[in-house]
Amino acid sequence: MRALCAVCKTHYSTVQGLKHHLTTHSRHVSESDKRFICDECGAKFVTKSNLQVHINWEHFKINTHRCTKCTKIFRSRNALTRHVNYVHNKKRPPRNKICDYCGRAFTTQTILQSHIRTHTGERPLHCAHCPATFAHSAALYTHNKLLHTPK
Incomplete structure (x- = not known):
């Protein structure tokens, strides 16, 4: 049985794994804990x-x-x-971060969040030199290298 932490978008193979996550992960515990x-x-x-x-x-x-x-x-x-x-x-990390939009699975929360931008259209990264915005850091890097790096 797979258990899901809806907040972190992470699946666990057992309910015990999910319970451990909920009681130890900083996102789910209060400062008093x-x-x-x-x-x-x-x-x-x-x-x-x-x-x-x-x-x-x-x-x-x-x-x-x-x-x-x-x-x-x-x-x-x-x-x-x-x-x-x-x-x-060369073991494969678990793909337990699941996209709510399309169901694709990813190995890290960071990759999942980047993927979700393909659905939402969010472009939170801003060029420091012009008004351009980007969804992915690689696109911002390429933009800067091609347009703003002195030749």
């Missing part, structure tokens, strides 16, 4: 482990989660594992 506070900077977290990851990365600059196959360094063991699986082991 974030009981673990960083003494150094005041950042708040729902879980003690997320606080520890924050402290190790931001304040102690501990970067023990290094990929042995390339030079990348990661904030957490989970992020490193994801990287190794999807980049080096």
Whole structure:
């Protein structure tokens, strides 16, 4: 059975996965649910482990989660594992971000949001040099390179 978080547009393979998401993801918890506070900077977290990851990365600059196959360094063991699986082991990331307009599935929320603009016509990116607007960052980049880069 697949479970959907309607707010994040993310599907989970189990109801337990969805419940975990709803109780830990910052989009779904209130500030009062974030009981673990960083003494150094005041950042708040729902879980003690997320606080520890924050402290190790931001304040102690501990970067023990290094990929042995390339030079990348990661904030957490989970992020490193994801990287190794999807980049080096060529596993496909789950396409669990679903477009409400056409049903197409995407691997990240960012890609989904960019895709949704093809349906809505939204063009939130603005050229700094002229009135042109764009739906996608790649289009803005190409525009700037072709029209506003000195030759």
